[in-house]
Amino acid sequence: MRKLINAPADVVSDALRGLAAAHSSLRVDPGSGTVVRADAPRRGKVALVSGGGSGHEPLHAGFVGPGMLDAACAGEVFTSPVPDQIIAATMAVNGGAGVLHIVKNYTGDVLNFRMAAELAEDEDIEVATVVVDDDVAVQDSTYTAGRRGTGATLFVEKIAGALAEEGAALAEVEALAREVNERSRSFGVALSPCTVPAAGTPTFELAEGEMELGIGIHGEPGRERVKAGTASEIVDAALSAIHADMPVDGAELLVLVNGMGGTPLIEQYVAYAAAAEWLTAHGATVVRPLVGGYVTSLEMAGCMISVCRLTPRLTRLWDAPVETPALRWGR
Amino acid sequence: MRKLINAPADVVSDALRGLAAAHSSLRVDPGSGTVVRADAPRRGKVALVSGGGSGHEPLHAGFVGPGMLDAACAGEVFTSPVPDQIIAATMAVNGGAGVLHIVKNYTGDVLNFRMAAELAEDEDIEVATVVVDDDVAVQDSTYTAGRRGTGATLFVEKIAGALAEEGAALAEVEALAREVNERSRSFGVALSPCTVPAAGTPTFELAEGEMELGIGIHGEPGRERVKAGTASEIVDAALSAIHADMPVDGAELLVLVNGMGGTPLIEQYVAYAAAAEWLTAHGATVVRPLVGGYVTSLEMAGCMISVCRLTPRLTRLWDAPVETPALRWGR
Structure with missing residues (x-):
């Protein structure tokens, strides 16, 4: 630990x-x-x-x-x-x-x-x-x-x-x-487990070169364990799963590319680049992007993508002023 | 990797x-x-x-x-x-x-x-x-x-x-x-190395249970490698080194407790609690705190503490509006 x-x-x-x-x-x-x-x-x-x-x-x-x-x-x-x-x-x-x-x-x-x-x-x-x-x-x-x-x-x-x-x-x-x-829909991918301090051992084992698709935020099992892919492959897996459940074509989207706690910001932006391109290619328009570690899972490496199909009212309320430690913007 | x-x-x-x-x-x-x-x-x-x-x-x-x-x-x-x-x-x-x-x-x-x-x-x-x-x-x-x-x-x-x-x-x-x-003065502590993508191997080796005091932001060696300590011990090492170089007693401080990329926010707040207590006990007043991963070193685990002895003018300019992806506040 x-x-x-x-x-x-x-x-x-x-x-x-x-x-x-x-x-x-x-x-x-x-x-x-x-x-x-x-x-x-x-x-x-x-x-x-x-x-x-x-x-x-x-x-x-x-x-x-x-x-x-x-x-x-x-x-x-x-x-x-x-x-x-x-x-x-x-x-x-x-x-x-x-x-x-x-x-x-x-x-x-x-x-x-x-x-x-x-x-x-x-x-x-x-x-x-x-x-x-x-x-x-x-x-x-x-x-x-x-x-x-x-x-x-x-x-x-x-x-x-x-x-x-x-x-x-x-x-x-x-x-x-x-x-x-x-x-709204989300899908997460883990590149490493995390360790609950009181337990002292990782929530699961992941061999070098493996990743877990569809991971939860507590190390719960996801959909499947596969060979670790590139950022573009990971983003494709996440967005394909989301799109299959809630089609995003024609939608104006709020998109969060979320670091899971152990993945640094530079990699989150690599994933965001792939996500923005994937969504554009599938007919969606990202009108409000957010990149960062907002919903983490201790020091787990990986990312989660969340999307929300906006309406003009939802966009207006998203843009409204907020003043918290982690989200802050003015008028 | x-x-x-x-x-x-x-x-x-x-x-x-x-x-x-x-x-x-x-x-x-x-x-x-x-x-x-x-x-x-x-x-x-x-x-x-x-x-x-x-x-x-x-x-x-x-x-x-x-x-x-x-x-x-x-x-x-x-x-x-x-x-x-x-x-x-x-x-x-x-x-x-x-x-x-x-x-x-x-x-x-x-x-x-x-x-x-x-x-x-x-x-x-x-x-x-x-x-x-x-x-x-x-x-x-x-x-x-x-x-x-x-x-x-x-x-x-x-x-x-x-x-x-x-x-x-x-x-x-x-x-x-x-x-x-x-x-201003800073001091960093690494709990893990990081891996430059093009190199593919960690910048240095750190055994389980060890930490590196005084680490740089590229995995350069620090002052010494010691047994991994508690957050309070790590903060004490960092702030003692800073205080020895630039006494902080009587100062109004801007303090950054900075995650190095692989250490999640919950742990950064644990470190900030220790830092705030240490500084108060040593006669300093923290007037502007900042906690987060702002100057990272890929996925390195650990933290860096930076302090600045403020003046009324510096405080006023720190508080002035800023509108960037990572720092954002209004009047």
Whole structure:
């Protein structure tokens, strides 16, 4: 294990202390593993709460701030946050207009967010839930009934966050979040495994010269293990799988080429070049590109491609100002 | 080699094609390896040109845009850009007010930028040069007479870029760039080597359980190889070396905790927590923190810490708006 950590048991709380020290725009409680906008609760604004296992940074805490999430709950590495965290975050950001839970589709996450939503209803907080399940690689997986939630989570959080910031009602924000999820697809490829600190051994073995197509963000098995290909071959595999599930020809796309944590930016841009060419050749237009490590899997090498079929409204909301540690732009 | 690339010889030009496709704010010429602000030349504005070997992304091309660099020259991986690239970039951005070359202190870079500056003078373009040499780890190195230029390059480019944007004259921008370099120090630690694509073998060997203190950004040897430590021990080694060279007590600091390319963000925040605590305990105040992979070394695991002793003027210029692929903030 070549990790920049102290004790394996302290990774998440140490990282949260670092987040707190680096970002005065956030209220971080390393003890409970919750990260909240410093100006929460915002009276009359629908609040967005997400969360999940740690190890995917900047997802989710790096997306807390004006124009995106109101709060994030950080579970242990690759482990769902517990209901207590979720209800604490929900109550901290409730501004009286209801709270939207954005949940990646993993069994533990879905269950714990549901329990927290029930507790919130007991407190007279209206909660709506959207489950993100964008990963086309596998139908069910190690930790999932149905498809996994991966890169499109960022799209849902940004676009729904922008609508909430404009003052839309809970039902409208919920419907939009669902729409973004339905219009989005992802597919990931691993060139190396990663190691959960508390486990100390890699999540899987991958021989030199092999890669795993359709990998999840926790090292879950994908579709198949094949001979490692070039960036263009990897991108072709990912985009072909996406296109087979949701045709992209004629679409205006938001495209994320996402580094998985151990793949440097220069390689992500190599992959983006191939993706842009593939999509153009298949009749799609990339109108909003994003390249970087936004939904990672510890130090796993590889990349994930996520696409969203935009509408003029979705494009406008994507472009709306956002002010978080990991995504930041103005008018 | 677990790399997301096509042919090793095409890595830089493929990545530049990706950069061009992803950022319409840039004019990228993958053939010549130059990246220029789309609105260049800016009449009457001092232009900033930097560059160096590729493999350190987002440095330098990711810092091209309003408030920072006017152009960057991308050499082959870990290889200095050639004078032809530098003169092409210099001429492309010259707005009549002179051009500042920001050069990391490596022998090849210094030599090639000097040749380009002489060619520019023949074209009646006034060029000033600032050499960045912030790395306290070693006095001379494999590729350097004197100290290496590493993380402070980002500080120099951002702060001098802000002053140039305000309309300051060349001599003033040059003096400020020099001041930022003189007030900055860096120290890096590697937990793994990296592999130059064209070479195919790691830059050095590091046994499991070892780390290299004072590593350069090209896998050059550092000060010593020791037993791998905790994040707190690594941060203590880095900050102790910096503090011994430039005391930080009583200072208001800009601090970068920089991932080297293969270390994920969660670990960078673990390191930042330790750095913030160390600095507070030693009487420094961190007024501007930055955490992320900004000056990388391909997929090397580890981190570098860079600090700059701010003045009110430097803080104001650091805060000034910037609009580049990798650094972006508004007023």
